[in-house]
Amino acid sequence: MTNCAICKIIHGELTPPGGILFQDDKVILHHNLDVNIFGYLLVSPIRHEKDFENLTDDEWVQMQAATRNAVQLLKKENPSIERFYISSFGELTPHVHFHIFPRYDWMLKDPDVYFEGELDAAKLFCHFRQKLKQYIDKANLEKIEAFKKTLKSKA
Numbered sequence: 463m464t465n466c467a468i469c470k471i472i473h474g475e476l477t478p479p480g481g482i483l484f485q486d487d488k489v490i491l492h493h494n495l496d497v498n499i500f501g502y503l504l505v506s507p508i509r510h511e512k513d514f515e516n517l518t519d520d521e522w523v524q525m526q527a528a529t530r531n532a533v534q535l536l537k538k539e540n541p542s543i544e545r546f547y548i549s550s551f552g553e554l555t556p557h558v559h560f561h562i563f564p565r566y567d568w569m570l571k572d573p574d575v576y577f578e579g580e581l582d583a584a585k586l587f588c589h590f591r592q593k594l595k596q597y598i599d600k601a602n603l604e605k606i607e608a609f610k611k612t613l614k615s616k617a
């Protein structure tokens with residue numbers, strides 16, 4: 463699909479920061495393109511598929527394995543990541559993908575992530591995606607490159 467950003471990445475027409483971080487016969491994992499938060503990844507099937515319910519068993523299993531491996535490694539090496547938010551929306555890009563969003567300890571200091579006094583994860587995700595929507599800076603690009611090397615060495 464020519465207008466699909468994920469297919470463009472798979473076909474080398476669009477390069478995410480650090481390139482493709484992991485790829486097997488069914489799935490790819492890469493960093494997000496335009497939110498300056500290190501470790502905010504996207505995992506997708508290689509096959510262009512719009513709807514989650516049409517994923518094959520292999521695609522599903524391999525997407526989960528790639529996600530788990532990335533999350534384990536990122537949490538181990540970045541203690542300020544306390545949790546990961548994992549979600550799929552499918553509103554803008556018509557190719558199934560999961561957002562693997564790191565929730566850092568410093569994010570809780572922002573009053574805009576609370577609703578009626580409680581942490582609101584969906585609000586936090588939305589808030590930081592908007593607040594930090596910009597190019598990936600040099601420091602984060604270096605972290606992505608280092609993460610890619612570690613991920614490769616564990617594969």
Ligand SMILES: [Zn+2]
Binds near residue numbers: 467468510
């Ligand atoms: Zn696609």
